Amino acid sequence: MTTHTEARVTLTKTPRRRRVPRRFRISGLHLYTLALIGWLVLPIAIMILFGFNDTRSKQNFQWQGFTLRWYRHLFDKGDLTAAVVNSLTIALLSTLITTVIGTFAGLALGRYRFRGKGSTNLVLFMAISCPEIVMGASLLSMFVTFNLPRGYLTILLAHVMFSIAFVAVTVRARVVGLDPAVEEAAQDLGAGPWTRFRLVTLPMIMPGVLAGALLAFVLSIDDFVITNFTSGATVTFPLWIYGSTRTGTPPQVNVMGTLIFAVGVLIAVVSARRSARARR
């Protein structure tokens, strides 16, 4: 008798199936976004994985077991290490130069009206949308015409050139959103142009400057096409990888790539955390 009622109780209860809580339900588009991220991450995962591959041949595309050998022998290939060092120093120098020059250009464009502003904006737009191969080819044409030897210096000149527009545009966007009254107030309180810039303007545009600097660094360290045309005998990390694709890319490249990836992600996450905390 009791079992019967129990059965009836459960019977009446089961049709009202509890709905899955909202946060556990997953929509089609959500799934799609996750799949897209998976697709984008797949080659990165393979890059990281094959830095641990215990490969014996020159080719590194078949999994042959786990090893930390390539991390221990990371600097064994001297020319690869030199190429990475070149890439890093060029990126740092070009970021420093570009950030200073580009910030002033962005300030001028965002704040003042002056003759030639329209054409400057047009040149910036052209510099951003010009195909990289054309920039590289034209620089090479110039170096050939003037018989200039290509090398570290010409790479640096080129990297600053193609990053300026990006920094200027980033800073300009920040400057346009600022209230000019703040600077006027500083002036009224007796601050000279330099003090005003250092204590008022610069802190206000700092997020734009930092974003521009980060962009300049990434553009420089990642650039292949323009560097290829302006490098001469100097080799950077991307050029070295490109050269190695014909004979087989050694696992050290994967390890270097993994380390650069890890540092980059770390910096991005930390800076995002910081700015989130600052906003709160």
Next chain:
Amino acid sequence: MAGVRGRLAPYLMILPGGLWLAAFFLVPIVLMVSLSLQTGNLIDGFQQTLHWRNYTDGLSTYGDKFVRSLWYGLVATVACIVIAYPAAYWIAFRGGRAKSTYLFLLLLPYFVSFILRTVSWKLVLTDNGPILGPLRDHGVLPEGFHVLDTGVAVVSGLAYNFLPFMVLPIYVALERIDPRVVEAAYDLYASRAQAFLRVILPLSLPGVFAGVIMTFVPVSSDYVNAEVLGGPQNTMIGNVIQTEYFNNSAYPTASALSFALMAILLVGIFAYARTLGTQDVLEAAGR
């Protein structure tokens, strides 16, 4: 004195950047145009002879490469729109607090060097590689299945490499849409499809336009993907330019081809901007 300095200030601020761009961007392009009309060779030197045939010969010899580059560029750009839009849509409207996390995940490839990304993508597509190898061994793929060294491989690499350029502008445009506008559409009895087609999609088009500008140019002038993934049968105009410069030292021909490529792409972009969105597109692209 302060007045003069005040008026001079913007010029002084723009001067270093302006000079740098003039010296290493504008002057080289002028010199390249000049070089493209010269004749000669590396040993005897080049002379200005206004040799227009560098252009006509170059275009007739490599016309098919130009067409292929623009075709690959078009297919990869459209693929990027189709792939990027739904994800950008979901993140902008349903991402909630995790919005920036999802965006960050979509940008992850950018923390890996472009070349290394392409090489890793080649690994994914390699016949006996870590992905296709096991799939074929287990009979999922037919025996003769082959991706590498085809046009599909090149386009897939291009789409993979330049997808973030499409995701970001579309996301920004969608994110800017006032949710009240969408609610208004529902209040006026629009179905979900109608609200999307007649409200959200038109409002997001500037982002798509900007994305097209930011992807189409680098995609159709790229030569790395064609070289690493496409093999010798699927070369693009960038490969020709590179070979003419480095292997043949045919500087005038290479210059003519580069300038023709730039002219075609820039004229195309300005025409596109003018017909579809004029100022907005240029501004969005500048951002």
